[in-house]
Amino acid sequence: MGTINYSLSGMRDFNFLEVRKRNYIINNLTKLFELYGFSPLETPSMEKRSVLFGKYGDEGDKLIYQVLKSGNFLSKINDINTQDYKELSNFISDKALRYDLTIPFARYVVQNSQDITFPFKRYQIQKVWRADRPQKGRYREFTQCDVDVIGSSSLWSECDLISIYSDFFNIIGLKNISLNINNRKILEGIFDSLDIKTDFTSFCISIDKIDKAGKEYFYDFLDQKKCSKVQSKLIAKLFELKLSNSDKLQYIKSNFINEKVNSGVEELLFILDKTKSCKIDISIDFSLARGIDYYTGSIFEVISKDKSIGSLGGGGRYDGLTKMFGKDLGSGVGISFGLERIYMLLDEFNLFPKSINKSTDVFFVNLGEKEACISQKFVNILREKGISSELFPDCVKLKKQMSYSNKKNSKYTAMIGEDELNTGKINLRNMTTGDQELLTIDELIKKIKNE
Amino acid sequence: MGTINYSLSGMRDFNFLEVRKRNYIINNLTKLFELYGFSPLETPSMEKRSVLFGKYGDEGDKLIYQVLKSGNFLSKINDINTQDYKELSNFISDKALRYDLTIPFARYVVQNSQDITFPFKRYQIQKVWRADRPQKGRYREFTQCDVDVIGSSSLWSECDLISIYSDFFNIIGLKNISLNINNRKILEGIFDSLDIKTDFTSFCISIDKIDKAGKEYFYDFLDQKKCSKVQSKLIAKLFELKLSNSDKLQYIKSNFINEKVNSGVEELLFILDKTKSCKIDISIDFSLARGIDYYTGSIFEVISKDKSIGSLGGGGRYDGLTKMFGKDLGSGVGISFGLERIYMLLDEFNLFPKSINKSTDVFFVNLGEKEACISQKFVNILREKGISSELFPDCVKLKKQMSYSNKKNSKYTAMIGEDELNTGKINLRNMTTGDQELLTIDELIKKIKNE
Numbered sequence: 001m002g003t004i005n006y007s008l009s010g011m012r013d014f015n016f017l018e019v020r021k022r023n024y025i026i027n028n029l030t031k032l033f034e035l036y037g038f039s040p041l042e043t044p045s046m047e048k049r050s051v052l053f054g055k056y057g058d059e060g061d062k063l064i065y066q067v068l069k070s071g072n073f074l075s076k077i078n079d080i081n082t083q084d085y086k087e088l089s090n091f092i093s094d095k096a097l098r099y100d101l102t103i104p105f106a107r108y109v110v111q112n113s114q115d116i117t118f119p120f121k122r123y124q125i126q127k128v129w130r131a132d133r134p135q136k137g138r139y140r141e142f143t144q145c146d147v148d149v150i151g152s153s154s155l156w157s158e159c160d161l162i163s164i165y166s167d168f169f170n171i172i173g174l175k176n177i178s179l180n181i182n183n184r185k186i187l188e189g190i191f192d193s194l195d196i197k198t199d200f201t202s203f204c205i206s207i208d209k210i211d212k213a214g215k216e217y218f219y220d221f222l223d224q225k226k227c228s229k230v231q232s233k234l235i236a237k238l239f240e241l242k243l244s245n246s247d248k249l250q251y252i253k254s255n256f257i258n259e260k261v262n263s264g265v266e267e268l269l270f271i272l273d274k275t276k277s278c279k280i281d282i283s284i285d286f287s288l289a290r291g292i293d294y295y296t297g298s299i300f301e302v303i304s305k306d307k308s309i310g311s312l313g314g315g316g317r318y319d320g321l322t323k324m325f326g327k328d329l330g331s332g333v334g335i336s337f338g339l340e341r342i343y344m345l346l347d348e349f350n351l352f353p354k355s356i357n358k359s360t361d362v363f364f365v366n367l368g369e370k371e372a373c374i375s376q377k378f379v380n381i382l383r384e385k386g387i388s389s390e391l392f393p394d395c396v397k398l399k400k401q402m403s404y405s406n407k408k409n410s411k412y413t414a415m416i417g418e419d420e421l422n423t424g425k426i427n428l429r430n431m432t433t434g435d436q437e438l439l440t441i442d443e444l445i446k447k448i449k450n451e
Numbered sequence: 452m453g454t455i456n457y458s459l460s461g462m463r464d465f466n467f468l469e470v471r472k473r474n475y476i477i478n479n480l481t482k483l484f485e486l487y488g489f490s491p492l493e494t495p496s497m498e499k500r501s502v503l504f505g506k507y508g509d510e511g512d513k514l515i516y517q518v519l520k521s522g523n524f525l526s527k528i529n530d531i532n533t534q535d536y537k538e539l540s541n542f543i544s545d546k547a548l549r550y551d552l553t554i555p556f557a558r559y560v561v562q563n564s565q566d567i568t569f570p571f572k573r574y575q576i577q578k579v580w581r582a583d584r585p586q587k588g589r590y591r592e593f594t595q596c597d598v599d600v601i602g603s604s605s606l607w608s609e610c611d612l613i614s615i616y617s618d619f620f621n622i623i624g625l626k627n628i629s630l631n632i633n634n635r636k637i638l639e640g641i642f643d644s645l646d647i648k649t650d651f652t653s654f655c656i657s658i659d660k661i662d663k664a665g666k667e668y669f670y671d672f673l674d675q676k677k678c679s680k681v682q683s684k685l686i687a688k689l690f691e692l693k694l695s696n697s698d699k700l701q702y703i704k705s706n707f708i709n710e711k712v713n714s715g716v717e718e719l720l721f722i723l724d725k726t727k728s729c730k731i732d733i734s735i736d737f738s739l740a741r742g743i744d745y746y747t748g749s750i751f752e753v754i755s756k757d758k759s760i761g762s763l764g765g766g767g768r769y770d771g772l773t774k775m776f777g778k779d780l781g782s783g784v785g786i787s788f789g790l791e792r793i794y795m796l797l798d799e800f801n802l803f804p805k806s807i808n809k810s811t812d813v814f815f816v817n818l819g820e821k822e823a824c825i826s827q828k829f830v831n832i833l834r835e836k837g838i839s840s841e842l843f844p845d846c847v848k849l850k851k852q853m854s855y856s857n858k859k860n861s862k863y864t865a866m867i868g869e870d871e872l873n874t875g876k877i878n879l880r881n882m883t884t885g886d887q888e889l890l891t892i893d894e895l896i897k898k899i900k901n902e
Contacts, residue, residue, distance in 0.1 A: 004777070006558050007499075008498065011495035013494050013562075014492070015490075015563075016490035036834065039466075040465075040467050040471065043464050044462035044592050048458075062521070068517040085525040092543075097496075097518070110457075111464075112464075117858040119845075127496060129496070131521035141496055152844045152845050156827070157844050359488065372607065376610070389486075393570060393600070394605045404568050408488075408568060
């Protein structure tokens, strides 16, 4: 068969080590979310076409995976222009794969608003699919980890979410993490204070592009949109401030005075005051915009100061998210964690627990049916004690079995041969040190339990 | 908006309690699989069209969800008959959603055979999708839990899998479970001994139908296919034996004598002998066929004797599974667990742990900013100790907050009011008993840790 390629571009198999590493991150997140009083939610992989389309802009719509109707999907098509793929897809596909977790969350909340007690605190860790061009760290199937509070405008929720970021990066041992924070009200206030020929969304989008396109890009944009040199310089200075958080706030209060700026500054002050005990470095960044239209208050972004691989997470406060499904269930705030990038950093800095690639605790070689029977009895006893153990199923050459145990990364290899049959002991080999010893099953259990 | 239906038929949202219950089952399975030396594998939700189609029979192919090509899926279609939906779908769809975990497993093993150490022991717990007619207990998106050994023909693997079934149902407390076992070789031997005008596959399929269509259906089938009355009666008796396993084996050895029957009986004997210590009731059932073509040796099915809701799991030994991808990587054996049905039984018999619907350990009401600040400090301390805790974000009416805590199923509600501000104590209410007491934070931690 040679080299038939069975794999889809941008989709991945995960072997045991990759599954364990991903679960290490996911389990730490889950534990933390529960500790903070959030509850899990899972929604189906598919949603009705009408639920997803039109929610992510034209560019987003193009990246949604559409699922064909079952059976004869052409049966009810008559006067359709089947030469126009956009029109056609509307008729032959009635559902699509989840593009993110936010829209399904909004749909769920509206559908179940009668049974939900608000504020609703949910976390959701599930796969999403995007027909995007695959590249390093960007996949067509990937896992999103979202945590949101909806139905309250209290800033205490922001504080909790920041504290979750702080705890998480502390627990997994990633150092030099910075949580950048801003407030959309401040950006709106700045925008209002400008004499500029553009809308707020375009303004935010071009701020967002600074990271990739450079500052000059943004100043050119201001210039094009007829912003005065004086105002441009004021913003330039604001975006490049290398000051403490309180000095930054002082600067903006003296240079951009209006109600929106004040209100955003007040919110920042509250949040900074209440998160003083957090172990994460929180830094005000007035140039943080996060282009997504729906943010209305706080915005966050987490980055690694050691490695520029883009954001490790982000989020913010939004209003009226659920309106698109016909009910306004109030203000919300949420953050997400970039599992794929966090994984890359943990791998690079060797921060996954050492034990993660260990498999079976005690691997028994198989030296014949009589020996195997005794070995299997020991295997059963060990399993009852919660010690993982297995017997090699075939009585083949010892060398092959030892090599298997080695490749599988067993902690110990145990052998029951003729001597051991007579003495009732187990010949145990530590696969890391190579040390060998003869032990009774009780001694073996004790040894492993004390490790 | 009234009653817009946003839900797809056969697809489900899982609220926090449902997620926890599902995870309770999944976590118990995972722990057990690891204890037995199996390692996790995850494959992508989508596979290339060519990987899936043609593997599940014509009926299966119809149930596969096909995903539209991204972008202009019509662009390269010229001479295609776009009136034939089957032909068309081949051109406008190049990938499809996973229909089961077996085919992706086979594909993975062939693709990675260079890096895998055989026998390869993997478990896989992932969603699959089928465009089937939804009904009670049958969904279009559901979770499969598979565990397989491939690359060994040793019967010790069968013993391990039976032992996993036994341990699992014992751990989750489901009683009156029967593991029915048979061997395809025995069925082949019986078939060979018959003078009958049909093929082995049709023979097995009609045996399978006994459960739903009744015994008469099967005897009519034998009759139609020109099986003699004498032989029919012999089989009838074999299928209805109410004997011990050893008497059943005795009966078959005396009445159906050929090499295949003998070989199947030998295998059964080995397996029964080595699984004597299992806590599950193992019962030979010569009428167990499990229609799936690829089984070649042992076959299993797990049922509840209390409730006839179909099988809770099943599996068997197969040969040459990976040949369809161009490489024969040897014999394998695997079983699966029916998560949805196990869930239904645990729910019905009230066997989920009582604590599963508890959420936050200590819920703090919010009586104003000063009180909230102190409360939040206590919340932080509790979280550091691993005790889940939260502060209600808004200072609204106490009654509303108490009702929220109650609906959320918090264990305790804590209150910091004016008195508590002065004394530094916490007013703690047990939400089950209604008992109230005043405690310092240290006393509170001690109380919860000792529970």
